[in-house]
Amino acid sequence: MKDDKLNVVGAWFKKAENDLINAENTIKMGFPPTDTICFHAQQCAEKYLKGFLTFHQIEFPKTHSLEDLVFLCRDTAPNIETELEGIEILSSYGAEVRYPDDIYYDIPVADAKEAIDLAKKVKSIILRHLEGKIL
Numbered sequence: 001m002k003d004d005k006l007n008v009v010g011a012w013f014k015k016a017e018n019d020l021i022n023a024e025n026t027i028k029m030g031f032p033p034t035d036t037i038c039f040h041a042q043q044c045a046e047k048y049l050k051g052f053l054t055f056h057q058i059e060f061p062k063t064h065s066l067e068d069l070v071f072l073c074r075d076t077a078p079n080i081e082t083e084l085e086g087i088e089i090l091s092s093y094g095a096e097v098r099y100p101d102d103i104y105y106d107i108p109v110a111d112a113k114e115a116i117d118l119a120k121k122v123k124s125i126i127l128r129h130l131e132g133k134i135l
Contacts, residue, residue, distance in 0.1 A: 005055065006134055012051030015042040016123065023116050027109070035093075036108035041115035042066070042093035045122035049073065052126045057132065064094025066122075076129075083125050085120050 025038040026032050037063065049069040053060045057074045060069060067085050073080045093115060 005057070009051045009055045009134060012047050012054060016044045016047035016051065019047065020116075020119055020123065023112075023119065027112055027116060032109065032112065034109055034112040037112040038090075038093035038107055038115040041112075041119040044091040044119040045087060045090050046094065048122050048126040052077075054127065055130060063092060066094075068090045080125070080129070084122060087122060090115060091119050 019040040023037045023044065025041070026037050045066055046064060046069065049066065050060060053069065053072055056073075058072055058076070060072055063069065066084075070081055070084055070087070077083075
């Protein structure tokens, strides 16, 4: 059973890494599609959080809200809300930037770089919380 759980956690983290790789490589392009970069950065953070929750056997809803996921992490990581302060910026990139609407705008490259940095912050903090448990 333990191996099954670790396999699922590993799959969440692998998918998260693929999103991060995609965002980091895309930002290097001339005139990069910043909406895509921000989406992949959000997905990276979301999948690391869901992997963390899976490790701790905490059920979570289908959501792109990073705040909701962080809230669920508090029982096993009481300081996580403080540690991940500011990541709410990423939540809107989970769905809103994927489709055109009346408020569609081009995301500045600086914001896309910030999104990547926030995704890396989530990754680092989640892995630190799991250090010695699965790594």
